[in-house]
Amino acid sequence: MSQPPLLSVEDLSVEFRTRSGTVRALEAISFAIARGETVGVVGESGSGKSVTAYTVMRLLDDAARITSGRIMFGGLDMLGADAGTLAELRGRELSMIFQNPRASLNPIRRVGQQIADVLLRHANVGAKEAGERAVALLAEVGIPEPSRRAKAYPFELSGGMCQRIGIAIALACRPALLIADEPTTGLDVTTQATIMDLVSELGRARGMATMLITHDLGLATERCDRVVVMHAGHVVEDAPTAALFAAPRHPYTARLFAATPRPGLALSEISTIPGGLPDLRRDDLPPCRFSTRCDRRRDACDAPPLPRVTHQGRLVACHNPL
Amino acid sequence: MPQPAVSAPVLDARDVCKRYPVGGGGLFARGPVPLLHAVDRISLTVGAGETVGLVGESGCGKTTLTRMLARLIDTTEGSILFGGDDLATVPAARFAGHPARAAIQMVFQDAEGSINPRFTAFDAIAAPLRRLNGLSGAPLRARVERAAEQCGLPLTLLGRYPHQLSGGQKARVGIARAVATEPKLLILDEPTSALDVSVQVVILELLAELKSRLGMSYLFVSHDLNVVRLICDRVLVMYLGRIVEEGPAEAVFRAPAHPYTRALVDSVAVPGQIREGPRLRLSGDPKSPIDPDQNACRFHGRCPRGQDVCGSVAPPEVTPGTGRRAFCHLPLMEHA
Ligand SMILES: Nc1ncnc2c1ncn2[C@@H]1O[C@H](COP(=O)(O)OP(=O)(O)OP(=O)(O)O)[C@@H](O)[C@H]1O
Ligand SMILES: Nc1ncnc2c1ncn2[C@@H]1O[C@H](COP(=O)(O)OP(=O)(O)OP(=O)(O)O)[C@@H](O)[C@H]1O
Ligand SMILES: [Mg+2]
Ligand SMILES: [Mg+2]
Numbered sequence: 281m282s283q284p285p286l287l288s289v290e291d292l293s294v295e296f297r298t299r300s301g302t303v304r305a306l307e308a309i310s311f312a313i314a315r316g317e318t319v320g321v322v323g324e325s326g327s328g329k330s331v332t333a334y335t336v337m338r339l340l341d342d343a344a345r346i347t348s349g350r351i352m353f354g355g356l357d358m359l360g361a362d363a364g365t366l367a368e369l370r371g372r373e374l375s376m377i378f379q380n381p382r383a384s385l386n387p388i389r390r391v392g393q394q395i396a397d398v399l400l401r402h403a404n405v406g407a408k409e410a411g412e413r414a415v416a417l418l419a420e421v422g423i424p425e426p427s428r429r430a431k432a433y434p435f436e437l438s439g440g441m442c443q444r445i446g447i448a449i450a451l452a453c454r455p456a457l458l459i460a461d462e463p464t465t466g467l468d469v470t471t472q473a474t475i476m477d478l479v480s481e482l483g484r485a486r487g488m489a490t491m492l493i494t495h496d497l498g499l500a501t502e503r504c505d506r507v508v509v510m511h512a513g514h515v516v517e518d519a520p521t522a523a524l525f526a527a528p529r530h531p532y533t534a535r536l537f538a539a540t541p542r543p544g545l546a547l548s549e550i551s552t553i554p555g556g557l558p559d560l561r562r563d564d565l566p567p568c569r570f571s572t573r574c575d576r577r578r579d580a581c582d583a584p585p586l587p588r589v590t591h592q593g594r595l596v597a598c599h600n601p602l
Numbered sequence: 603m604p605q606p607a608v609s610a611p612v613l614d615a616r617d618v619c620k621r622y623p624v625g626g627g628g629l630f631a632r633g634p635v636p637l638l639h640a641v642d643r644i645s646l647t648v649g650a651g652e653t654v655g656l657v658g659e660s661g662c663g664k665t666t667l668t669r670m671l672a673r674l675i676d677t678t679e680g681s682i683l684f685g686g687d688d689l690a691t692v693p694a695a696r697f698a699g700h701p702a703r704a705a706i707q708m709v710f711q712d713a714e715g716s717i718n719p720r721f722t723a724f725d726a727i728a729a730p731l732r733r734l735n736g737l738s739g740a741p742l743r744a745r746v747e748r749a750a751e752q753c754g755l756p757l758t759l760l761g762r763y764p765h766q767l768s769g770g771q772k773a774r775v776g777i778a779r780a781v782a783t784e785p786k787l788l789i790l791d792e793p794t795s796a797l798d799v800s801v802q803v804v805i806l807e808l809l810a811e812l813k814s815r816l817g818m819s820y821l822f823v824s825h826d827l828n829v830v831r832l833i834c835d836r837v838l839v840m841y842l843g844r845i846v847e848e849g850p851a852e853a854v855f856r857a858p859a860h861p862y863t864r865a866l867v868d869s870v871a872v873p874g875q876i877r878e879g880p881r882l883r884l885s886g887d888p889k890s891p892i893d894p895d896q897n898a899c900r901f902h903g904r905c906p907r908g909q910d911v912c913g914s915v916a917p918p919e920v921t922p923g924t925g926r927r928a929f930c931h932l933p934l935m936e937h938a
Contacts, residue, residue: 300761325770325798332692341765350776379769379796424661424888431625439711439792440660462769465795466711469869470884471660495770495798498828525874526730540873541828543855547810553800559758574629594781 284313284352286489287336287457288490291343292349294335301561305331308348309515310588311508316483318490320500320521322536323510326557329493330379332510333459336378336491338366354456372402375450379461379493381443383475385434391445392418392430398452417448422474440466447475454486461493476503497540501525509533512557512569514586519594529594529601568599576600607725611647612787612819613671618644618680618690620666624892636892640666642843643680646786651817653809655830655851658840659888664823665711667840668789671821672708673697691803704734707785711792711823713776717764723750723771727779730835734783749782750774754804769796777805784816791823806833827870831855836925839863842891842900849926859933860920863906899931907932 293308306328321329334340336351338358351358352375356365370376378384384393389440393413399405405413411430418426421444434442443466450458458479464472480503480549482488494500498520500507507524509532517530528534535553555573558565567584571577580599588597617907621637641663650652656664669675674687674697682689684702692700701760707730710716717726727746731737737745747757755774764772764794773796788809794802810833812818824830830851837851839860845850858864865884870932886904894900902912908930 298762298766312864323798325774325796325801326768330768343766353691380712382712383714416743423892428624436622438661438665444660453820462796466660468657468791469827469866469871472825473869495796495802496826496871497799497873498875501873501875502871534798537873539803540871541687541799541802541832543828543831543870545832547803547806547832550803552803552807555755559756561758579692 281315281433282292284355285314286317286354287491288312288350288352289332289336290350290352292332292335292351293347294331294340295345295347296413297345298342298343298561303560304343304513304565305560306335306513309510309513311408311515311518313489313491315456315489316481316487316566317506318483318492318504320504320507321491321493321510322495322497322500322507323516324512324536324553324557325495328513329510330461333376333461333491333493336459337370337374339376352383368402371398373456374451374459375453375455375457376459376478377446377450377461377463381446381466382434382439384446387434387441388564390431390433391437391442394445395448395452398449402453413452414448416444417452420478421445421448422471423448440468440471443467444471444475451478451482454482455488457489457491458482459493462495463492464499465495472499479503497525497537509536512519514597515588515595516570516597517595519596523594529596530570530598531574531600531602532570534602535560568597576602610645612652612684612823613646613648615644615647615683615685616683617799618667618682619678620874621678622674637896638892639843640891641670643866643892644840644843644845646838646845646848648819648821650819651813652836653743653813653820653822653834655834655837656821656823656840657825657827657830659842660825661891662840663843663891664840665791667710668791668823672706672789673700674708704783705786707780707783707788709776709780709790709793713769713773713796714764716776717772719764722761722763723755723767723775725781726764726775727760728762728844730779730783738789745782746778749778749793752781752808753778770798770801773797774801774805781808781812784812785818786858787821789821789823792825793822794824794826794829798818802829809833827855827866828872842889842894844900844929846901846930847926847928849923849928853923853926857922857934858894859920859926859928859935860901860930861905861932861934862901863904864934865906899929907934 290310291308296303315481392414395417396410399410399413415426415430423429504521507521511532517533538551558569568581571581578600586597620641621639623635624638633894655811670677673694676694677690753774834851837854838845839847841862848861859865884904889900897916899917902908912931917931920933
C-alpha cells in the first residue's frame with residue numbers, strides 16, 4: 281500500500297478505573313483500514329471491540345484513560361484533536377452505528393426528525409430538504425412506508441427498525457469511515473442483506489471504509505476484505521478474510537471457528553472454548569492473555585513480550601501458531 | 603393441526619391479536635381510526651420440554667407477540683391458556699401478582715433497556731429471586747452466583763453496573779436473571795444476538811441442560827437460523843403479523859414450503875463459505891400492516907411465485923408433511 285491508510289491505530293492501550301481496580305481493556309493494539317475497505321472485527325464478548333470503536337470515535341467515558349498509542353484518521357491525529365474538530369468530524373466524516381440501537385436514539389423525538397437533525401447540522405441543507413432526505417434514507421435502509429414511519433417515535437418501532445434508524449443516521453452524511461458495532465444483529469437475514477448491500481454500494485461508489493464489528497462469522501466471510509480477531513484486549517490475528525477462514529493461525533481463532541453453529545452440526549459436535557476471559561484487573565496478566573486456555577501453550581508463552589509477527593500480510597500474535 | 607395427545611401443552615395461545623391505533627386520520631377524519639395489525643390471529647402451542655422457534659422479518663410482530671404471551675402488554679383479542687388459566691383475561695398491570703408470574707420468564711431483545719442502570723449485575727439477577735422466590739442472604743448469593751456461572755458470566759463482573767459491561771456481558775446478565783428462577787416457560791427474544799459464538803454455545807448448552815433436567819419449555823425468537831435449526835424442535839415462521847409456515851424445524855429448513863421461508867433459508871450465510879451463484883433478493887414493497895386486506899396473501903407483491911389469485915383470495919392452509927402446515931396458494935411441495 282503506497283497511500284497511507286484512512287485510519288491507523290498504533291500501539292493503543294486503554295484502561296478503566298473502577299472501584300475494584302483498573303480494567304486493562306486494550307493493550308497495545310494496532311490495525312489499519314484503507315479507503316473503501318471493509319474490515320471485520322471479531323472476538324469474544326468483552327474482548328474490547330466496542331471500546332476500540334469508542335476510542336477511535338473519542339467517545340470514551342470519564343473513567344477511561346488512554347495510556348499509550350496513536351490514532352490517525354485521514355491525516356488527523358485523533359488523540360490530539362480538540363473537541364470542536366472532533367464534533368465537526370463525527371457525524372460527517374466519521375460515524376458510528378451503536379451496538380444498542382434503541383438506547384442511542386432520543387425516545388421523545390420522531391425518528392425522521394432525528395435523521396434530519398444530523399443533516400441540518402452537517403450537510404448544509406434546509407429543513408425541507410433535510411426532511412425529504414430523511415425519508416429517502418429510511419427507504420434506503422429498507423423501512424417500508426418511510427414517510428409514515430418518519431413520524432413514529434422509537435417505542436412505536438420494532439427492535440430491528442430502531443437499528444435501521446441508527447444506520448440511517450450514521451449513513452446520512454456519507455461518511456468516509458463507518459464504524460458499525462454489530463449493525464445487523466437484530467435483523468433477519470433478508471433485511472440484513474439489504475443493509476449490507478447498501479454499505480457495500482457506498483464502499484464501491486464513494487470509497488467509504490467500514491469497520492464492521494460482528495459476532496456473525498458468516499457475515500464477516502461475505503462482507504469483509506480483512507478480519508481482525510480480538511481476545512481479551514489484544515489483537516491476536518489480522519488477515520485477509522479468505523486466508524483466515526481457510527487456515528486460522530492463532531489458536532483462539534481456530535477455537536472460535538470450531539464453536540460456530542453451521543448446518544449439519546449438532547450441539548454436541550460444537551466445541552466450546554475452555555475457560556473464560558481472564559480478569560482484566562489483574563496486575564499479573566500473562567503476556568499472552570489466551571495462554572491459560574490454550575492447548576498449544578509452551579513455556580515460552582509466559583515470557584514477555586507477546587510476539588506480533590506479520591508475514592505475507594497476516595499478523596499473528598502467538599509463540600506457537602498453527 | 604392435530605397435536606400429539608401425549609401431554610397438554612404448557613402454553614396454548616389462540617387467535618391472539620394486537621392492533622395499535624395509528625395517527626394520520628387527524629381530528630376531523632371520518633371513519634374508523636386506522637389500525638396497525640402488529641399481530642393478527644396467531645395461534646401457537648408450546649409443549650412441555652419443547653423448544654419452539656419463532657422467526658420472521660424485522661417488524662413482523664415477534665416481540666409484540668412474546669410480550670403479550672409474557673403478559674407485559676395486553677392483547678386486543680384472543681386467549682392465552684397457561685396452567686389452566688386464560689391469562690389474556692388478566693390485565694398486564696395486574697399480572698405481577700398472578701401465580702403464573704413466577705412460571706413465565708422473559709429474556710428481552712434489548713438487554714440494556716431491561717436492566718436497571720442503578721443495579722449492579724448481582725442485584726439485577728437477584729431481583730426476581732428476591733421477589734418471586736423469597737430468597738435472601740447466603741442462599742440468594744449462592745443462587746445468583748450459580749446462575750452467573752451457568753451463563754458463563756465471570757463472577758468478578760457481578761459488582762459492575764451496566765455501563766461498565768460489554769454488550770454480551772449485559773446480555774448474559776439478562777439471561778442469568780431469567781433462568782435463575784427456573785421458570786416453566788422461558789421466552790427468549792433474540793437472546794444470543796449479542797453473544798459471540800463461544801458464549802453462545804455455553805448458553806445453548808445451558809438451555810438444553812435445563813430442558814432435560816427440569817423439563818423447561820422455550821419460545822425462542824431469533825434471526826440466526828443456524829441456531830434455530832440447531833436447538834428448536836419446531837419452528838414458526840411469521841410474516842407481517844401472521845404465521846405463514848410451521849412444522850418440525852429440520853423439515854421446514856430442509857424443504858421450506860412457503861416462498862417466504864424459502865427466501866429466508868436462502869439468505870443464510872455459512873461461516874467460511876462463499877455463496878455460490880446469486881443470492882435471492884426479495885424485491886417489491888412489503889404490504890402495509892395498517893388495515894391489511896384479509897382477502898389477500900400478505901406476501902403478495904414480494905413473492906417470486908405470486909399470481910393474481912394471491913392478491914384476491916386469502917391463502918389456504920396446506921400440509922407439506924407430517925406436523926407441518928403452510929398458508930399459500932402456490933407452495934413449494936417438491937421434497938415433501
Ligand atoms: N466503563 C467501564 N468500566 C470498566 N470496565 C469496562 C468499562 N467499559 C468496558 N469495560 C470492560 O472492558 C472490556 C471490553 O469491553 P467492550 O465493550 O469493548 O467488549 P466487546 O468486545 O465490545 O464485547 P461484546 O461483544 O460483548 O459487545 C470488557 O471486559 C468490559 O467489561
Ligand atoms: N407501541 C407501539 N405503537 C405502535 N406500533 C407499534 C408499537 N409497538 C410495535 N409496533 C409495531 O408493530 C409491528 C411489530 O413490531 P415488533 O416489535 O413486534 O416486531 P419484531 O418482529 O419483534 O421485529 P424485530 O425483529 O425488528 O425486533 C411493527 O410494525 C411496529 O412498528
Ligand atoms: Mg461490544
Ligand atoms: Mg423484536
